[in-house]
Amino acid sequence: MKKFINRQPSRLTAVLLGLLPFALFLLLYLSASGARLAENPDDRLLPAFSTMAEAFERMAFEPNRRTGEYLLWTDTRASLQRLGIGVGLAALIGLVFGVATGTVPYIRATLSPLVTGLSLVPPMALLPILFIAFGLEELAKVMLILIGITPFIIRDLQARALEIPDEQIIKLQTLGANTWQIIVRLSLPQLMPRLISAVRLSLGPAWLFLIAAEAIAATEGLGYRIFLVRRYLSMDVILPYVVWITLLAFLMDLALRRFSTWRYPWFHAQQR
Amino acid sequence: MTMPIIELKNVWKEYGKEVVLERLNVRVEEGEFVTIVGASGCGKTTFLKMLLGTEQASRGDLLLDGAAMPAEPDGARGIVFQRYSVMPHLTAERNVMLAGELSANRFLGRAFGARRRALREEAQTMLARVGLGEAGDKYPHELSGGMQQRLALAQALIKKPRILLLDEPFGALDPGIRRDMHDLVLSLWRSQKLTVFMITHDLEEGFYLGTRLWVFDKARLDVQAPGAYGARITYDLAVGECPPMLPSLSAQLADTARVLSG
Ligand SMILES: Nc1ncnc2c1ncn2[C@@H]1O[C@H](COP(=O)(O)OP(=O)(O)OP(=O)(O)O)[C@@H](O)[C@H]1O
Ligand SMILES: [Mg+2]
Numbered sequence: 001m002k003k004f005i006n007r008q009p010s011r012l013t014a015v016l017l018g019l020l021p022f023a024l025f026l027l028l029y030l031s032a033s034g035a036r037l038a039e040n041p042d043d044r045l046l047p048a049f050s051t052m053a054e055a056f057e058r059m060a061f062e063p064n065r066r067t068g069e070y071l072l073w074t075d076t077r078a079s080l081q082r083l084g085i086g087v088g089l090a091a092l093i094g095l096v097f098g099v100a101t102g103t104v105p106y107i108r109a110t111l112s113p114l115v116t117g118l119s120l121v122p123p124m125a126l127l128p129i130l131f132i133a134f135g136l137e138e139l140a141k142v143m144l145i146l147i148g149i150t151p152f153i154i155r156d157l158q159a160r161a162l163e164i165p166d167e168q169i170i171k172l173q174t175l176g177a178n179t180w181q182i183i184v185r186l187s188l189p190q191l192m193p194r195l196i197s198a199v200r201l202s203l204g205p206a207w208l209f210l211i212a213a214e215a216i217a218a219t220e221g222l223g224y225r226i227f228l229v230r231r232y233l234s235m236d237v238i239l240p241y242v243v244w245i246t247l248l249a250f251l252m253d254l255a256l257r258r259f260s261t262w263r264y265p266w267f268h269a270q271q272r
Numbered sequence: 273m274t275m276p277i278i279e280l281k282n283v284w285k286e287y288g289k290e291v292v293l294e295r296l297n298v299r300v301e302e303g304e305f306v307t308i309v310g311a312s313g314c315g316k317t318t319f320l321k322m323l324l325g326t327e328q329a330s331r332g333d334l335l336l337d338g339a340a341m342p343a344e345p346d347g348a349r350g351i352v353f354q355r356y357s358v359m360p361h362l363t364a365e366r367n368v369m370l371a372g373e374l375s376a377n378r379f380l381g382r383a384f385g386a387r388r389r390a391l392r393e394e395a396q397t398m399l400a401r402v403g404l405g406e407a408g409d410k411y412p413h414e415l416s417g418g419m420q421q422r423l424a425l426a427q428a429l430i431k432k433p434r435i436l437l438l439d440e441p442f443g444a445l446d447p448g449i450r451r452d453m454h455d456l457v458l459s460l461w462r463s464q465k466l467t468v469f470m471i472t473h474d475l476e477e478g479f480y481l482g483t484r485l486w487v488f489d490k491a492r493l494d495v496q497a498p499g500a501y502g503a504r505i506t507y508d509l510a511v512g513e514c515p516p517m518l519p520s521l522s523a524q525l526a527d528t529a530r531v532l533s534g
Contacts, residue, residue, distance in 0.1 A: 167357040170326055175371040175431055176347035181381040185374070189361045266360050269413040 047236040055236040071225065072244070079210060079222040080248070082138065086145025087206050091199050093146075094153025095191070101154065102161020103187045104179065112158065119151030123209060131217060141213040148209040149202035153195070160194040161187055193267035196260045200253055207249055275338050277302040277435070277467050278323065283332035284502065285318055292318050293488075294502030296332070300484075302434075305461055305468045307478035307511075310488030314503040316471045317354065319488070320437050323469060324349055347371075350433030352441045356420040358412045364423050365408035368395035371431035394430065401456055402426045403449065418445045422453065429460055436461075438470040442477070454481060478511075485509045 009017060033046035047055075060072040101108040101115070127144055134140040164187065172182050214223030222245055229237045261268050276299040285293040292315040300306060310316050321327040322334055325344050334341045336348075345351075358367050369383070372391040376383035383391050399405055402422040404415075412420050421444055428436065438457075442450050458481065461468055472478050478485050487507035494500045 165357075166326075167353050167355060168359060170324070170345050171351065171353070171357045171359075171427075172370075172374075173345040174324070174347065174350050174428070174433065176374045177381065178378065180379065181374055184379075185370070185381040186359065264361070266411040266413055269411070270360060 044233045044235055051236045052240050056240040059237060074220050075222045075225050078220045082141050083206060083210050086142045087199060090146050090150040090153055091195060093150050094157055095195050097154045098157025099161060099183060099187050099191055102158040103183055115151055115154050119155060123148035124212060127213065136217040141210065144209045144213045145206050149206050152202055153198045156198040157191055157194060160191055164190055193260050193264035196256050200256050203249060203252060274301065276300055277337060279335040281333040283329045283334055285322065286330045290499035291502035295504055298505060300467065302467055303465050305481060305483045306486060307482030308469065308471045308486045308488060309475055309478050310503065314488050314490065316488055317439055320439055320469060320471060323437055324351055347431060348433055349435045349437060350428040350431050351437040352424045352428050352439065354439040356424060358420055358423050358427060360412050363409050363411055364399060364404055365392065365395050367423055368398055368426050368430055370427060398426045398430050403452060418449060432464050434467060436466050436468045440471050440473060482511045485511045
């Protein structure tokens with residue numbers, strides 16, 4: 001018998017083992033919900049799956065009586081648009097500054113302390129300022145995401161740029177490269193997969209900032225909706241929305257990971 | 273008398289209190305093939321780095337064509353490092369095309385159209401010469417250590433630098449490929465009028481390849497404080513003209529190595 005640490009589950013076993021906690025959790029929910037509903041059929045705290053399915057269907061496939069909109073899709077579009085613009089801009093700014101500070105000592109000396117300082121400001125504390133400065137419209141929400149995750153991306157990319165071996169930077173110079181060419185032919189391409197992993201890591205905080213901003217001031221959006229229906233204790237809407245948000249986050253992460261392994265095979269080979 | 277391409281006038285190299293190299297006085301003419309041997313840790317790589325421009329002499333003058341050596345690497349001096357130094361994000365072919373692409377466009381560092389096709393053909397020829405003809409579209413991580421080293425050599429040679437610096441380039445290669453690499457380096461050295469500095473741990477290789485063999489060694493050696501004195505060029509042999517002194521040289525180097533590693 002091999003030592004436990006050297007024993008690998010087969011593929012099927014691994015999948016089954018991975019599903020086990022989910023199944024247990026569902027079972028737990030079902031029994032708790034069933035018990036509460038048996039006591040009080042109007043209980044709202046742990047709705048039955050059928051109630052949640054009805055609520056989800058209502059949100060997703062029936063036009064709203066007042067506005068005629070399909071709420072789930074309106075909310076999803078609004079949220080994804082904010083998230084996309086915020087994270088996209090953050091990635092772009094992060095890449096430009098991260099590469100610049102990580103590659104050129106003079107730029108690093110100038111900007112690195114500023115970035116470090118900014119990254120220590122709690123973004124949520126800036127939210128009131130953003131609402132005052134940019135109004136309650138889209139811009140404030142996008143700005144919160146931007147301010148929340150950009151310093152992290154810059155600092156991460158700077159650190160990664162500093163990890164590029166000196167040998168390669170010297171080598172490129174002996175092949176005739178000037179400073180700009182070192183950036184576009186060495187730093188930038190080597191940092192692209194790093195950018196993707198930095199963005200993947202900041203998706204969690206980005207969702208957090210998005211939902212927080214939507215909860216406070218919005219007229220549509222996934223975060224707005226769950227905080228709105230909270231007033232009516234509509235767990236039957238909140239829980240499916242949470243699952244939906246989680247699914248969206250998971251799919252984004254998966255897409256980024258797939259893209260990265262497909263586009264940058266050399267990077268993922270090094271990681272192993 | 274012609275102007276030497278490299279001249280050292282009383283050059284010292286110190287790291288803090290530790291003297292690595294001391295009192296180097298030597299001239300190298302264009303087209304010489306200098307092989308360098310010496311105990312591990314005696315300063316061979318440091319010497320190469322000074323020629324490369326990434327390390328500066330602490331005292332004395334290091335001259336290139338009679339003027340001070342530029343204090344940064346440039347296209348005139350090519351290098352193959354001890355460790356693999358190819359770009360991991362480029363395929364073998366793109367690695368070899370890199371020098372040409374960089375000179376094709378100052379801003380993008382890329383070539384297009386006919387220029388690109390020409391560079392690609394040139395790269396293919398060079399890859400074939402180092403025995404990587406079939407590996408053009410492989411990434412470095414898909415190549416063995418020896419193959420990566422040959423790729424690094426191809427990448428440096430295609431630039432046709434005036435001075436080529438090689439830091440134990442063939443250490444990881446098996447004897448057959450090693451001989452092919454010797455032939456390659458010698459033929460390129462002859463056809464391109466290169467000046468080569470090559471570090472090796474293999475004395476025989478040093479004798480075979482070089483026109484001139486240097487032995488770096490600590491002439492004065494304090495067993496209590498190995499860092500007190502630096503290494504010098506203790507033998508400067510015009511290879512081929514002197515009777516081989518392999519056995520006695522090996523014995524001396526082994527003595528220094530024992531002290532440095534102890
Ligand atoms: N950046 C540095 N700072 C301080 N000491 C250094 C530095 N680089 C090298 N040294 C010292 O200089 C000495 C010579 O190092 P070097 O790498 O030149 O040796 P070498 O002859 O190339 O050895 P090997 O054959 O093992 O490659 C060593 O004692 C090393 O500790
Ligand atoms: Mg060395």
